[in-house]
Amino acid sequence: MSILYKIINWVIFLGYWIFITFIIIKILNKRRTIPYSLSWILIIYFLPLFGIITWVFFGELYSDKKKDKIASIILPQTTNWLKSLKINKSFFNIKNSDVASSVFKLCKNRQSLSGIKCNKLELLTSTKKIIKIIIQDINLAKYNIEMVFYIWKPGGIVDEVAMALIKSSKRGILCRIILDSAGSIEFFKSPWVKIMRNSGIQIVEAMKVNLFRIFLRRIDLRQHRKVILIDNYIAYTGSMNLIDPLFFKQSLGIGQWVDIMARMEGPIAATIGIVYSFDWEIETGKRILPIFNTNYTKNNFKNKNIIQVIASGLGFPENMIHQVLLTIFYSAKKRLIITTPYLVPSDDLLHAICTASHRGVKVTIIIPKNNDSLLVHWASKAFFTELLESGVKIYQFKKGLLHTKSILVDNQLSVIGTVNLDMRSIWLNFEITLIIDDKLFSKNLYCIQKEYINNSILINKKLWNMRSIWKKIIEKIFYFFSPLL
Known part of the structure; x- marks a missing residue:
């Protein structure tokens, strides 16, 4: 009996150190900075049980094989779509300022796209004002409304956005929304999901959090974008989630959240639409490449705003x-x-x-x-x-x-x-x-x-x-x- 006990102990001991060695090799193979690698190794060494569990759930960037496959399929289709966009040479800039030259060259070489012009560009600061303008644009939409947000928290002025979307959907506007599962957990527990879906709005829960999926990818891999697209012509992005600052996380005693958003018009919306189409197809398997809006060229680009859109995630250039x-x-x-x-x-x-x-x-x-x-x-x-x-x-x-x-x-x-x-x-x-x-x-x-x-x-x-x-x-x-x- 004592011999069997010793054998079991040795098997557990060897198994433990083999697993630790395996993890350390995986950490070193990621080729991140030395402090990054050392931090993980120290956590695992000094806090073995906590370190191993943390690494299993947070250390490896697991991705569903299905999503990886979809991303590899989307890329060639998107490349063909970009070729059709590049035909319109007036959309793109020829020259950048000295300070922007290097980064725009980097973006062009890695993303195969020069900086793109827009007909109008505004910087918005007040959350209340931003949401008011968003609602106005939603009410004036003629074809489609698409959104992706990390956090949608029902309550306050945010409910006015939901009501505007419901009205637009009922008058025939195609509405599609992607919300992060963890960030928008309160939304998915609320009655708004059923109410909005019943009105014809398509709502996708991105990066779903459940026990099964923690073995497919990191549980803290999140859909963190904040984007609104209207009629493939108007686009918003910035730091603002769909929250009412008067109510959001007020129990923490840190005050109201302060954000900014950019509102753009013109062909820039098409490039942001490409990012959205990636996210939609990865989550649903359905392709929705943006359609050219005939208003792109009406303004003749009197403004000289030149923009590069940088995105991360499946299908986009690494690092x-x-x-x-x-x-x-x-x-x-x-x-x-x-x-x-x-x-x-x-x-x-x-x-x-x-x-x-x-x-x-x-x-x-x-x-x-x-x-x-x-x-x-x-x-x-x-x-x-x-x-x-x-x-x-x-x-x-x-x-x-x-x-x-x-x-x-x-x-x-x-x-x-x-x-x-x-x-x-x-x-x-x-x-x-x-x-x-x-x-x-x-x-x-x-x-x-x-x-x-x-x-x-x-x-x-x-x-x-x-x-x-x-x-x-x-x-x-x-x-x-x-x-x-």
């Missing part, structure tokens, strides 16, 4: 967002302003930001003073010392949770969308962001960022260095969990 951010940071010559709710950059991005400051670029980062994520709240502080030592100014916004994701470079190049400066947005989630080469738009973005700064507290370098030892220890501990953020 594109990371490459774009690095290129932008290294292109800055005079000024770099970053707003992000979650500051957990990769080592490469951190180095690029610090290097920009060392080159004499005036670098400013604006983050919320209070965060809805305890992990991010502490982990982000682990980067403060190096940033401050490099001369970067860090402002903490005190009037709510600053949820805006934006970058301004040299008062000419703007980046806005759904991408946070953290590992989750850079490596994991389905994201979308716009790169806009336009001085007037950048001026408007600067005014908004300046307002954020006026409502923020500047971190004092000397006072920061005098913080207590226990805070420094907590920062380092949470830093090791950055791969999960």
Whole structure:
């Protein structure tokens, strides 16, 4: 009996270390940064049971084989569609500004598409005003309305959007909505799902969360885009979820969420429509490539807005967002302003930001003073010392949770969308962001960022260095969990 007991112990012991070795090999094969790999290895080594379980659910980017197959099929079809778009040479720009030249070349080479023009481009800030304009556009829709959101939380002014969609659907407008399963969990538990579907609206629950699917992909792989498309002509994207800030997460005591959205008209909607068609086919298996709107050429592009659309997820170039951010940071010559709710950059991005400051670029980062994520709240502080030592100014916004994701470079190049400066947005989630080469738009973005700064507290370098030892220890501990953020 004792011999059998020993054999069982040895089998368990060897099995455990074989499994640990297998995990470590998988981590190293991902070819991520050394700190990223070391963080996972340390978590597994010091907290074996917790580390293994966490890695199984969060460490590997599992994707349904069916979805991978669909993505491989979509790409050739999309390539053919893009060829038909490229025939209209007036839609595309020939030349970019100096600061935008490198990143636009990168995007053209990796995405096979030059920066595209739009007939109209607006930057919207007030959630109440944004939703009012969205409802107006929904009411005026003639053909189709398509949406994808991470969070749709029923209640308040958001219900007015639902009612507008129901009315449009009943008058014959084709309405399609994609909502993330985890982010919109309250919506899918509400009566609105049945009411809207009964009115003819097609609603898809993306990245469904259940026990079976955790063995197919990471459970924290999320559909994080925020997009609205109307008549293949009007497009919205930015940081705003479909929530009413007066009610959303108010129990946390962090104040109202502060967001921005861009509203665009023209052929830019077609390129954003390609992203939506990918998401729709991956979730449903049905193809809905956007149709050209005859209004694309009516304005003759009097505005000089030049935009690149960057998306991540199945079917899109790998690591594109990371490459774009690095290129932008290294292109800055005079000024770099970053707003992000979650500051957990990769080592490469951190180095690029610090290097920009060392080159004499005036670098400013604006983050919320209070965060809805305890992990991010502490982990982000682990980067403060190096940033401050490099001369970067860090402002903490005190009037709510600053949820805006934006970058301004040299008062000419703007980046806005759904991408946070953290590992989750850079490596994991389905994201979308716009790169806009336009001085007037950048001026408007600067005014908004300046307002954020006026409502923020500047971190004092000397006072920061005098913080207590226990805070420094907590920062380092949470830093090791950055791969999960």
